[in-house]
Amino acid sequence: MKRLVFFLISIVLFLQTSCTNNDRGDAKVGILFPMTGDAGEYGNKGRKAIELALEQVNNTGGVNGKAVEIVFEDSKADPSAGVTAIQKMISIDNVSAVVGDIVSSVSIPAAAVAEKNKVVMIAPTSSAPALTQAGKFIYRVWPSDLLEGSAAGKFAKGKGFKKAVIFHLNNDYGNQIADIFKKNFESETQKVIGNEAYSAKSGSYRGMLTKANALHPDFIYIAGYYEDTAQILKEAKELGVNSQFMGATAIEDNKFLELAGKSAEGIVYPLASGFDVNSSDPNTKQFVNAFEKKFGYEPGWVESHCYDAFMLIANAMKITGKTDGESIRQYLDSMGIYNGVTGQIKFDANGDVTKPVIFKTVKGGKFVVLQ
Amino acid sequence: MSQVFTNISLSALLYLLIASSYSLIYYPTKFFHIAHAAVVTSAAYLVYLFSIQLSIPFPLAIVDGIATAALIGMFCELLVYRPMRKRNRPPLAYMIASIGLYVLLQNTISLYFGDDTKVINTAEISVGHQIFGAYITTIQIITICVSLVLFVGVNLFLHFTATGKSIRAVSSNPELCNIYGISSNKVILIAFTLGSALAAIAGILSAMDTNMTPTFGFNLLLYGVVAMIIGGVGSTRGLLAGSLLVATAQHLAAFYLDTKWMDAVTYVILILFLIWKPLGFSGKRLKKVEV
Known part of the structure; x- marks a missing residue:
């Protein structure tokens, strides 16, 4: 009996997949976040931001006078679960667009x-170059x-x-960032004269530094983590x-300052502007206040970036009045600068x-803005 | 180039110290005591525990660190290897047991101290002394001197003291030693204690120069072991030549090729030696006393 019920349920589910309506007239947005597993905490934070954004969009008329709907799916921060979930959202729920994932390993597939x-x-919030x-x-x-690689290259050039x-x-991140630095720095008179790949666990970098110093460079770019x-x-100073x-x-x-001590003085590094909870921007202020009122705590980088991602899609559908992928894409490509709660947002040709x-x-043992 | 020469000397002497400490244990026992790497690491972390967390004066903390690390080496022998020897376990079993010991000790360090980089040398980072155009820090000079003195000391000890001679005797033939009234168990325990103490000194010196993580001893030990193998087991000059060759190859690879080849070059040399000169530079087998 049990088997028969199970079988019937499968049949019903199967039939359902084949007879859903295919028109994308309704504004439906799929949300692909890890709600459980290692990154579950991030997913739950993001969900709150999406709920707030949805409420605000629907209170101001929704899209074409109809309320926007959202479909949540749990990616578990697992690539295969994420792929299944997004397939389900696209083919069964007919979502117009997707916000997700928070982790790069799911976003890519x-x-x-x-x-x-x-x-x-x-x-x-995915940062993987892929x-x-x-x-x-x-x-x-x-x-x-x-982004930081190209910014660093331009800085040194300027x-x-x-x-x-x-x-x-000596990994994907390091190799790519070195290439992009080189591309942005080199010109007729400015050259990259040495390019050394190292492993993070080497312990000592004296050999590498000795070689570099023999070339008498005026600029050394270290694309690594803080410990290495x-x-x-430290060794550069000693040498x-x-x-x-x-x-x-x-x-x-702060651990970097502790490890490098005095030798950290004067090192320059790039920082892409992002969410600042104390920002004086009216947009950001309004978001922070509304979020705090609804959930009782200050939003952070996950909440703010999820909010902006959703608002961009809602905005595109509102302004164009259309809910198909092609129209939303065209709008995002041509919208110019959008004032989000995480600062000014503009997409390049690759959608970055x-x-x-x-x-x-670093000055006097503190991180300060370079004057 | 004088800087490259300085770098080579520093690495070579550190490898020499590790190789000496390791061979002291390897001669009489004839198995790879991998947990030696954990002794190297733990000595440095013990100094961190004593001097930074418990605020014991630094020189005293170093002495305590070396003594405690030597005790760890002794316990490895007393609690694990000796009972195994008593039960006549095959040689491979010792190595597996020692890998187990290494994992246990290393994880204990990771759990207690965390995996991030720790600093025991709290002196302010400053430009090194300039000698013949090369820069060298005080701790690096100390490393070079201490390694040289200990290397000479160990060799004098092995050749001119009764205990040292009995270590060599047990290396040749433990059973014959037992017949002649030298307790091989006692001699092996002494070798473990001294070897671990030397390893502790190497670990502390290395950590004072380049800071430490819970796995730093393993790399250091690997280079020392490669130096010992290519030098030829049981040869004093071989150890020196082996350490020099490993350090020179590494630094020249870094200078002329790329830093990422430093490790690869070390192992290429090891493989070449294993194929063409499996007995190392010295080229002689350990002498066996014939009965």
Whole structure:
């Protein structure tokens, strides 16, 4: 008997998949977040932001006078679960667009599904460079790791440094960031004269530094994490290296200052502008107040980026009055600058957000904005 | 180039110290005591515990660290290897047991201290002393001197003291030693204690120079073991030559090729030696006393 019931349920479910209505007239947005598992905490934070955004959109008339609907799916921060979930949202729920995922490991395979079905997907917080080439329908409001590489290259070029050396981690992140730095820095008179890949667990970088110092560079760019960057700076100081150093955003950590001590003084690093809970921007203020009123705590980087991702889609549907993937994509590509709660948002040709980058340095044992 | 030469000397002497400490244990026992790496690491973390967390004066903390690490080495022998020897376990079993011991000790360190980088040398980071155009810090000079002195000391000890001679005797033939009234168990215990103490000194010196994480001892030990193998087991000059060769190859690879080849070059040399000169530089087998 049990088996028969199970069988019948399967049949019904199967039939349902084949006879859903295919018109995308309703404004439905799919939300793909990890609600359980390792990243479950992030998913639950993001969900609150989406609920707030939905309430605000529907209170101001929704899309074409109809309320926007949302469909939540749990990706469990697991790529295969994420792919199944986004397939379900697109083919069964007929969503017009997807916000997700929070983690890059799910966003990348999910993006392939969205791209194939011509459904716009905006990843709120994924930073993996691989997402850049994911397709025309894939966007993100969190900058790619590579943004800092190109910003660093432009900075060194603008300051007129002639001979640069790159130290980078021997992994995907390090190799790509080194390439992009080189691309943005080199010109007729400005060259990258040394490019060293290192492993994060080397312990000592004296060999690498000795080699670099023999080339007499005036600029050394370290694309690494804070622990290895600190060790390189310490040994550089001991070896009497006096080039200008530049690090990655990842060094903004108090442990870095503790490990590198005095040798950290003067290192410059880029920081892409993001969410600032104390911002004086009226948009941000309004979001922070509304969020605090509804949920009783201050929103952070997950909440704010999820909010912006959803609002961008809602905005696109509101303004164009259309809910198909192609129209939303065209709007996002041509909208210019959008004032989000995480700062100014503008998409480049690859659907990556371009954000203003500021430079910071270490002075007197503190991270300060570079003057 | 003088800087490269300095870097080579520093690495070579540190590897030499590790290789000496390791061979002291390897000669009489003839198995790979992997947990030696954990002794190297734990010595540095013990100094961190004593001097930074318990605020014991630094010199005293170093002495305590070395003593405690030597005790850890002794316990490895007393609690694990000796009972195994008594039951006549096959040689492979010792190595597996020692991997187990290594994992246990290393995880204990990770759990207690955390996996992030720890600093025991709290002196302010400053530009090194300039000698012949090369920069060298005080702690690096100390490392070079201490390693040299200990290396010479160990060799004098092995050749000119009764205990040292009995370690060599047990290395040749433990059973014959037992017949002649030298307790091989006692000699092996002494070798473990001294070897662990030397390893502790190497670990502390290395951590004072380049800070530490719970796995730093393992890399250090690997280089030391490679130096010992290519130098030829049981040869003093071989150890020196092996350490020099490993350090030179690493630093020249870093200088002329790329930093990422440092490790690869080390193992290429090891493989070449294993194929063409499996007995190392010295090229001689350990002498066996014929009865």
